[in-house]
Amino acid sequence: KGSGKVRTIFRGPEFDDLQGDAWIAHVRYSTQGSASRRNAQPHYAQSIHGKIAIVSNGDVVNMHEQRAFLDRHNIRTYTENDAELIAASINYQVTLRNRDLIESISQVMDHVQGAFSALVVAEFDDRIFAFRDPHGIRPLFLAAVEDGGSTYYMFASETSAFEAALPLFGPNATTRTRMVGAGEVIAVGPRGIESFQVRTPEREAFCLFEIVYFSRPDSCAFGRSFQTCRIEAGQRLCREHPADVSLVSP
Secondary structure (H helix, E strand, O other): OOOOOHHHHOOOHHHHOOOOOOOOOOOOOOOOOOOOOOOOOOEEEEOOOOEEEEEEEEEEOOHHHHHHHHHHOOOOOOOOOHHHHHHHHHHHHHHHOOOOHHHHHHHHHHHOOEEEEEEEEEOOEEEEEEEEOOOOOOOOEEEEEEEOOEEEEEEEOOOHHHHHHHHHOOOOOEEEEEEOOOOEEEEEEOOEEEEEEOOOOOOOOOOHHHHHHHOOOOOEEOOEEHHHHHHHHHHHHHHHOOOOOOOOOO
16 A cells, blocks of 8 residues: 555565465555545455455445444444445355355445445455445456457556557457446356346446546547547537537536
8 A cells, every 4th residue: 555656556575576366456545534644445354264365445324323223233444445444244144144146245335325336355265256335336347358268357537548468468469348226236256157136236336536537538438439429418418508608617
């Protein structure tokens, strides 16, 4: 963990010697809590079976109520960040309710309110888990990369991240991309990919700011680039509210 640019934080012997076949990482500021190393993600919770690590993008709105609930059951949180709260809530389900990770994440969707798109790994399960809140507020995408007869999987908040990572594969690698569904849990491991629709959204509510502001212009969702959406928003604004101007800018 550290404060600064990716190229300065993710380097050096400690990073170069990482072992394993699955990784999660986070490169955004703390959405909840002060901008400190302590609040920086990833976070983890210590369950009865081993550590549960998480990265999340979003904003939990019932943090105080959920933290008080966890405190009453001696499940502690140590930062101000909402990602740790989600990990602790999964820990509650694993440790005190003896549920597996799929069912634990499903239960958390009922108790943790707000926006969250998250990745989870655990010491006691050989899969990586990706999930979005039941309203699908913040984006999360899955890419399957076919390269030399092998399939690799990547998750990211934006599709442009997949384009940046493709040079790591062979020149003939092909990619299939889709959005993780609202209320869906995807598990990827040695057995391949599994999808669980654990909650059916009553109403999807994709974040408008991803379209008009947050996402890089060449990222895509719903089959269109965000740059296309921004240009069309300006065109529609001009049609709906004509004005004697030379330029409409998104």
